[in-house]
Amino acid sequence: MFLNRISLMKQDVEDFGEYPFTVPSINSLEQLDLSNAVTFFVGENGSGKSTLLEGIADKCGFNTAGGGRNNMYRVHASESVLGDYLRLSWMPKVTNGFFMRAESFYHFATHLEDVDEDGFQSYGGRSLHKQSHGESFLSLFLNRFNGRALYLLDEPEAALSPQRQLTFLRILKDMTAEEDCQFIIATHSPILLGYPDAKILSFDGDFIEEIDYEETDHYRITKYFLDHREKFLKEILED
Template sequence: MFLKRITFLREDVQDYHEYPFSIPSISNLHHLDIDNKVTFFVGENGSGKSTLLEAIADKCEFNTAGGSRNNSYDVHAAGSALGDYIRLSWMPKITNGFFLRAESFYHFVSHIDEVDLTGFRDYGGRSLHEQSHGESFLSLFLNRFKGSAIYLLDEPEAALSPQRQLSFLRIIHDLTESGDCQFIIATHSPILLGYPGATILSFDDGRIAEVNYEETDHYRITKYFLQHREKFLKDILEE
């Protein structure tokens, strides 16, 4: 465990009507304790989970378009509006890690193509552009992710099939058990959320609160759909 607490510097905010302070889960935040090697952020679109994850990446000095401290490139609208308003508490402080931002991953891959001089050693031995979207994500996880680091992942399931999401769960397990790694993951995937023993923090209902797996909409809606598919589709398509 490395990152222990996230504190919102409320006294520095001038106007809570402005984004991102207008997001209820952010405006109601005081501090957030992290006490698990694997923590999930869940919530509806716009609930603030990616905004907070991006701010953490900014305070870690990772590239907020995706990457680590060593990846310098620019992507439009990839900055963090919240980064200057949080404080991170560490034990111990680390600088190794990576921020995966699924929506700008293409730009990260192009950056690596331009600067890599090692024959893509950290990415499976060939350009990530020469691999499928899902293959490139797994190559990153398998080859780039190593011990004593914090990994901040925003919707890593975006490129992964259900089978490869299960493979990713094994990667998380191996890294946290033997590699001394910490993960904070914003996700909509009921498969990833099923990782045993993880902490799940919901950003819904205007606050950030820990919930059980079975309490998440991701689990409940998916379960109901699979058990009552015909009725579910009839209800939403014929109303």
């Protein structure tokens, strides 16, 4: 892996009573070792997974509003505090990559409208604003992403139908096996989490810990719902 370790420099933190160090998973972080081409961050909203992903993006020099090193635009509240306290260990170091934030993808697409000079050739030959949400996501993955790079994705399933999520799994396979890419993905999708040979890191407890696919709430709740739909709905909808 290019990025093989993430460490929190606790000696530099002046106040653990300030955000984001009030988040248990961040507060307890010492180091995470990455040994897989695909690593998933899972956890409830507010558990710290997106905060850490954004901090990594900041430390890599990617635009924390979404984009790579050369995408210079700003979105309110996109600055990372955590990045100043992280140490990233590389072998070897790569500078190519991209940080995709589903929640600010519209702003990234608008930024491209202002700077594009080649007919959006890196995005399938069409403005992302002239594609559906799902099409624009896949155009980014298929055309903008290329080899020997680190890709940080925050909830890429947001605009992808179940069928397109399966397409994305194939993209992951091709890019890791043939293009020598590394992915760190924060997700709620039980489909994406099923990707074979991925490491899954849960942020739901007081510590970040590796768990199996079948241990994730995403798998367990989805499976229970599909196996016992009528019973499940009765339990939550009836007084």
